[in-house]
Amino acid sequence: MKSLKIAILGTRGIPNHYGGFEHISEYVSAGLVKRGHSVTVYNSHNHPYTANTWNGVNIRHCYDPEYVVGTAGQFIYDLNCLMDARRQKFDVVLLMGYTSSSVWGRLYPASSAIITNMDGLEWKRSKYSKPVQQFLKYAEKLAVKHSQFYISDSRVIKEYLESKYHIHSEYIPYGADVYTEQEREQVSKSDALKEDYFLLMARMEPENNIETILEGFNNSNSRREFVVLGDTGNRFGQFIRHRFKNDERISFRGAIFDNTKVRALQNNSYLYFHGHSVGGTNPSLLEAMASEALIAAHNNPFNKSVLNADAFYFSNAHEVREIVETVQRTGNEQLMVRNNLNKIAFQFNWGKIVDEYESFIVECYERKNSERITAARG
Structure with a gap:
């Protein structure tokens, strides 16, 4: 060639x-x-x-x-x-x-x-x-x-x-690359509290449904922390921080470009929220799949074409709240995780x-x- x-x-x-x-x-x-x-x-x-x-x-x-x-x-x-x-x-x-x-x-x-x-x-x-x-x-x-x-x-x-x-x-x-044992070993136990928090990672833009997700969580009775990754320095990011400043469960961590840390956070989350509603195959979604995260995604053709039946879907804050309050980590959910991992191995x-x-x-x-x-x- x-x-x-x-x-x-x-x-x-x-x-x-x-x-x-x-x-x-x-x-x-x-x-x-x-x-x-x-x-x-x-x-x-x-x-x-x-x-x-x-x-x-x-x-x-x-x-x-x-x-x-x-x-x-x-x-x-x-x-x-x-x-x-x-x-x-x-x-x-x-x-x-x-x-x-x-x-x-x-x-x-x-x-x-x-x-x-x-x-x-x-x-x-x-x-x-x-x-x-x-x-x-x-x-x-x-x-x-x-x-x-x-x-x-x-x-x-x-x-x-x-x-x-x-x-x-x-x-x-x-x-995306499958999450490896070597990557797991690079993260301290204090940074990897298994299944202790919800996670959202996105640019602070309206079409990523950040407000919808956090509103649903804010209205829920969950006692878990909600970790938000993304630069909140723009106007919309500042609006989001101000709107949810009184919810002590919501933690804004800023943008993180250290892939090992991001993947550890995805892997150890109780549930990963993916709110993107416009665009093609999103890299952060694929990395969450590769990192063995359980996923709740915005209900649109882009996300469904990748995840199929292996995710929870939401269209509004009420549905987010319902997912937050009812999601389990049992056999069916673990099957979703394994199916998404197989997609990474063979398709992505x-x-x-x-x-x-x-x-x-x-x-x-x-x-x-x-x-x-x-x-x-x-």
């Missing part, structure tokens, strides 16, 4: 200090390097990692004015990355999302195979105003127009793209995901190259 020169754009950079696309870019980039490819990931100049390589992956640091000018800075950052990528002559450019890059679609490197991971219906996110939602629909159309190949990380997204735009997209979800393991990315990237390169040769002969 030919060694390809591959670029990954559209993230704040690796190693992950932000979210899902950064998370998958870590694994895919390092995995592709191990398979013999040359991989470059574009990082914001504000990223805390300042070296030029990471686990064999080349890092290109581009100016990112987001922290100076706000959201508009994302568009400038993506433009800077694209202009640099045009000079590097990559075989393949993989764009993680389209929100602030598709407006520059006419500047995508013409000689590269352009693959876009189409993200999770960004225009549905309730945090955005109506004008922003309309722009995101437009950006989605531009991504479809200017990309040559597409990836969906959820079967729901794949079906949407086929129905809306009549395009084929390759279904490749996120991955990182080795399989990286193999699928490599296979699709090579296929896209060969198709692009074939078209170039045909055009030259014509």
Whole structure:
């Protein structure tokens, strides 16, 4: 197999200090390097990692004015990355999302195979105003127009793209690694009080149903602690902290990027709440499954396509309260945990995901190259 020169754009950079696309870019980039490819990931100049390589992956640091000018800075950052990528002559450019890059679609490197991971219906996110939602629909159309190949990380997204735009997209979800004995041994017993608390881990955004979950718990008669992981520094996070400040059972721990600690918290929770309602296959959900957490998830097609019958589901605060007050850790619940672990082992393991990315990237390169040769002969 030919060694390809591959670029990954559209993230704040690796190693992950932000979210899902950064998370998958870590694994895919390092995995592709191990398979013999040359991989470059574009990082914001504000990223805390300042070296030029990471686990064999080349890092290109581009100016990112987001922290100076706000959201508009994302568009400038993506433009800077694209202009640099045009000079590097990559075989393949993989764009993680389209929100602030598709407006520059006419500047995508013409000689590269352009693959876009189409993200999770960004225009549905309730945090955005109506004008922003309309722009995101437009950006989605531009991504479809200017990309040559597409990836969906959820079967729901794949079906949407086929129905809306009549395009084929390759279904490749996120991955996770099974929680190992070595990871268990790294956590002290005081940090791993088995089944003593409920757990929620999410960005502080309305569509993650954080208020619904905490309201249901707040109204319950539970004596357990409720641990919340996520940066509460934004406006919505501050609102959530203020609203539930009088419930001493609720503990806001901030964002934690130490994967060993996060997985220990997931593994040892009595019940893990997953409130995400928009987007594709969510990495924190897969890691909770891999960490053998019992899961209660928001009732929507994205979550159900991953969990199937192996979770409790809620749509409102009343249903959250009912789950909190009635959930058990008996035979049926343990079967749910085992079934989800098997899904990770056979459907969502990182080795399989990286193999699928490599296979699709090579296929896209060969198709692009074939078209170039045909055009030259014509």
